[in-house]
Amino acid sequence: MAEIRASGAEPYPYRFDRSHDIALVRAGWGHLEAGSETDDRVSVAGRVMLLRDSGKLIFATLRDRSGDIQLFVSRAVIGDDGFAEVKELDLGDWVGVEGTVMTTRKGELSVKVDSSTLLSKAVRPLPDKWHGLSDTDTRFRQRYADLIVNEEARRHFEVRHEVISSFRRTLAAEGFIEVETPVLHTEAGGAHARPFVTHHNTLDMELYLRIALELHLKRLIVGGMERVYEIGRIFRNEGISTRHNPEFTMMELYQAFADWTDVMAITERLITTAAADATGSTVLTIAGQSIDLSEPWPRLSMTGAVSEAVGREVHPSQPIAELASIAAASGVSVAPNWGAGKIIEELFEHHCESSIVRPTFVTGHPVEISPLARVDRNDPYLTERFELFVDGRELANGYSELNDPIEQRARFEAEQAAKEAGDAERGTVDEDYLRALEYGMPPTGGLGIGMDRVAMLLSGVDSIREVILFPTLRPEVHDR
RNA sequence: GCGCCUCUAGCUCAAUGGCAGAGCAGCGGGCUUUUAACCCGUUGGUUCAGGGUUCGACCCCCUGGGGGCGCACCA
Incomplete structure (x- = not known):
């Protein structure tokens, strides 16, 4: 962090203007054939999810709320200083970029970056990029990481x-x-x-x-x-x-x-x-x-469903003692202060509820x-x-x-x-x-x-x- | 509340009771069309906590804690 600030850059700038969200870029240029170049300029912003660095060329996967897109960062295009900044990016950093829309030889839709701005530095590493985060406790406690x-x-x-x-x-x-x-x-x-x-x-x-x-x-x-x-x-x-x-x-x-x-x-x-x-x-x-x-x-009547389940006609007009004995016979325990209706509800929950799909x-x-x-x-x-x-x-x-x-x-x-x-x-x-x-x-x-x-x-x-x-x-x- | 299962590096997971490891992430280096990029090197541990058994415990036992599932509870 100190190094970033010492270099004159701001790790947490205030705002960034983007021209498109990523889905909009995909919608507009998704049809491009492999190996295409355009002069169409876009600026997009998102979180760096993957990095593939091959020396003087860096590929990054950028994600915003709407989707993912690849960044194609060539040292010859962005210049030595810009390239050095991109090299310093970590997985999890937020970044805004400007450039032209292109596709690679393999056909991956990309933004050919000529300008890159760090928007927020991630000082804590992301969970495993392939396996993600699976521990349920951590997923719920750190929902932010789960969502990322x-x-x-x-x-x-x-x-x-x-x-x-x-x-x-x-x-x-x-x-x-x-x-x-x-x-x-x-x-x-x-x-x-x-x-x-x-x-x-x-x-x-x-x-x-x-x-x-x-x-x-x-x-x-x-x-x-x-x-x-x-x-x-x-x-x-x-x-x-x-x-x-x-x-x-x-x-x-x-x-x-x-x-x-x-x-x-x-x-x-x-x-x-x-x-x-x-x-x-x-x-x-x-x-x-x-x-x-x-x-x-x-539609299923509660008394009908219970009657069928216990093999006897059941209705809240019956004496409590009678219903209690039906309950006991079907393995449902009944509290002494329960009325007829409560016993029927209990029988329903015990015998019928879970089988409804x-x-x-x-x-x-x-x-x-x-x-x-x-x-x-x-x-x-x-x-x-x-x-x-x-x-x-x-x-x-x-x-x-x-x-x-x-x-x-x-x-x-x-x-x-x-x-x-x-x-x-x-x-x-x-x-x-x-x-x-x-x-x-x-x-x-x-x-x-x-x-x-x-x-x-x-x-x-x-x-x-x-x-x-x-x-x-x-x-x-x-x-x- | 009860029962069963579980807890090892930042993440995902290994390790017959016998030197705590791998992949990813990180760090250093290489590579101009990659796709979980790749290659070389490298840092990283209170094995949930405490106690016990043992020559020796991540491993077995006890107590406690977190979590999951089931039961109980629950319009």
Whole structure:
């Protein structure tokens, strides 16, 4: 570094004007035949990924966000001083160059460099240029290094970006308004999950990081916004696994005058369109099977699926003892405070969930486990609710929203009673939300989609950490 | 939280209980059409940490730590 500065050069200059990104050069001159020279001048900038030095001629592979291109650096063209500077480049350095477009004898599209500027010196060596970086811990802790050398890692986040922007386009086209609601909640509602707790100093009060977007968004439906959605981070203080990160991204939408059937339809449209936008096709390979998302997604009733799995008719109207004995007979252990609905959910998770491969709407969840969903118009024990499962993973959850404030209060009170009885994940009575419902919420369909899991599905990875740039890890121990 | 696996140079990996090595990166040199360029030379180690067994430990044992996977937990 001192040598660079002593030579009068600046290892960290302020800016560089480029005329093209690398993809644009490839698009414009990619057709050139081998051994061509042009007078077309370009300036490009990027990171030096490979160097091949053959004395008075140096080849470098330069990479920017859009792609790679070869630099052809001839001592006779760039001059002795410029050539000496290029010789000093290391793998990993950022450099900007100007020159003409050409192809080599072997046909490699190149920039024949007549001027080169070091843009940023890399003082730490790049991971192995061929094997890259494979240690998962290092990849996630040093995501910057992962992104530099692993094409696959970059691709996963391109897919993620395409999914999110595709969702926004689809929702905008259908008249949805994007909103932002609080992350800091005075009570953590809208889902069954343990929250993170934090403290506000000036107000001197406990606050919870949100575990769902639901209750604020439905307040906006009460307010007359009719179609709203939010794509936002939520936080659940629970285990970490290949499917779970403590902070993850949820898209929730609420549509006035709609019910669960409308919501299932929009779920299909969102995900199928995102697949086409992110991968160029609606056909995916899921667990080894080729599946076309554009075909209608099957619907499977939860009680029907469980009944088939255990070989007996199961329904939340049955006595708890009877369901508990069915559970015991099928190898599922039941806690004494569980109701009929919870036992059925447990049976479903144990016997049915993991065997679902193609996108499937599981419908008709028991009332007991669905405190914000509206009762099925044909069955008082069930709700008009669905969950979308793909490859054994839950991707989405939606329902006809409960909008009767009296019934909602009763459901909240049942939640609170369960919480006080020791079930930490159950909810509380949200008085402000009840007040909102008392103003009248139109009939509404609501949906939540786990964006990380959609990104996993469409990028074909089995770990949520592959689609979260900086997944939650234990802090690194720095000795010093 | 439990079980199994794993941790060696900056990176990717070797090394029957017997001198810690290779490739890449780095450093020095050579080469004007290379493609993971090539050729010659060369630097680089608390083998995750601590303890034990042994004449001798990267290797076997114990404790601890990081990570992975599975289970549990988990709309």
